[in-house]
Amino acid sequence: MAALRPLGSLRGKPDRTTPAPLPVPVSAYVVNCGIYRDGTRVPGRWTHADAIAEVREHNDGFVWIGLHEPDAEQIKGIADTFGLHELAVEDAVQAHQRPKLERYDDTLFMVLKTVRFVEHDSPDTTSEIVETGELMAFLGKDFIVTVRHGNHSGLASLRAELDKEPERLKVGPAAVLHAIADRIVDSYLDVTERFEDDIETMESTIFAPSTQVSAEQIYLMKREVLELRRAVNPLANPLRRLAEGYTPLVPEQVRSYFRDVDDHLTTVTERVTGFDEMLNTLIDATLAKITLQQNTDMRKITAWAAIIAVPTCGAGIYGMNFDYMPELKWTFGYPMVMLVILAVCVYLYRVFRKNRWL
Template identity: 45%
Template structure:
């Protein structure tokens, strides 16, 4: 469906006197350099997307990609327009899960068409920022691309901060004195970090090109703004890499700790067996009812056997305590 459509003239949003889906009328309002139309769609139907494609002469390959919401972040150039794909991220704390959405941007000389997929990819904040900042909005479609990219990358930072909290919890749990089973959660977090990496890393090259002012169809004056976005994106990539390394280290430490705990358990089991084995041996010897055993007719035989059992058990207990087995 159409979320919003507007004509921006001289850095300000103009009031429309026609239907928001009247794209031809919208484009006729572009009269000066820097004026442009921004049409926002959310999960459009094939018919809605076809209408927009016909009105703005969008390349069919780009339209096909926009219809399928599982694209890799990229920046493609088609004739006199650009097609930019960005992944959006948001975090569900209850499940330690990173959910993904997608934004597809068609950028021309006098228009921007945004196609959103997923619940966590609202662009109202980007529009509001642009409409309140005339000096940025005057740069035309490039300003809209910057606002969208900045909003998306800020979302990456929010998600990474949540993941950082979870990784810190994992580290505390792994190195705590309590017996914990953190392997499943570590695997879950590594999988979510891989999801973040798939959104962040491919976007670095498009943002680098935009920051250098080398993207055809985008205003070179917008390069400083994209440098700021690229800086945030690079920092996000570094943190993602560090978090993945920390989780790998935590998993190795968890396995080592489990191995140590198992060895400790085996020592305790062995010590327990030793404490039981010696009295059992003595009892077994004196329980053999052979006819010609010297102790069978000895009055002190039973007390002596009991004393030997207790004495050897105490001696073994002291030994195991000093050795750290118990």
């Protein structure tokens, strides 16, 4: 993706050197806290209160603070400092939210679902294919606060990439929100590509001769597709609103890039819909294959039952101990009866084989 360009030319600013603050302890739930000025991170470690005070004192730059699964007590101080709405804070703490976009006064609250593909040897033996998490972002004119739930959606690598591209960060915190959305949607593309490989493997297995595939495994894949759909589909509306100028916190320059993210999301949505339709087809094919196999088994059982009925019938007749039975006193009566029974069994076997019942 091309680098974001700031609106208009940069005006000359007086040389201003801010002394780096003394190192301060960072809480376990605070992953990172940094100040960005002219697209470049200001050296030093900052508390959230000192960081936003520094930015607002000079009226320049923004703060990016990242949190990982904070509880209500831990996030309270940050919420008070940045003026975050209590309802949005409650959603950020509790998690289990659908992707959404909400505006509270001069703050924007966005929820995105993160997705990770779970490595496995074969799609017909695994119990989990997709793992989801959540990432919330509070966007203000001079700050962005990200709250992460789950262990697979870290933003350390993204922050490192953005630190190397000051031209993008010059636009402001909206550029960070775009970068996060772009990274998450790109992960959707990667997951759907690998999911598609699993479906193709399952399809080859189902239509291969003499293979056993249970419908339960395909229903498991449908459940994973449903989980993926719940992460992907609701995000379309928030991205579209950001691209259409839902809030002045996202400048026009960034909106065009949100349109690009929305296009990528449309591709993901179409893929997920195709997965669901394909799995429906595979379920029908599997049930048809199971039904055909059951019919074949029933024909074999019926054929062998018919063959076995011949000696059973002969033994039953001659086992009734009557005095007058056909050929009862004849020397060759027993061999003759056995020969007749064997001949009838062979005849039935050949008939069933000819008709492909055996």
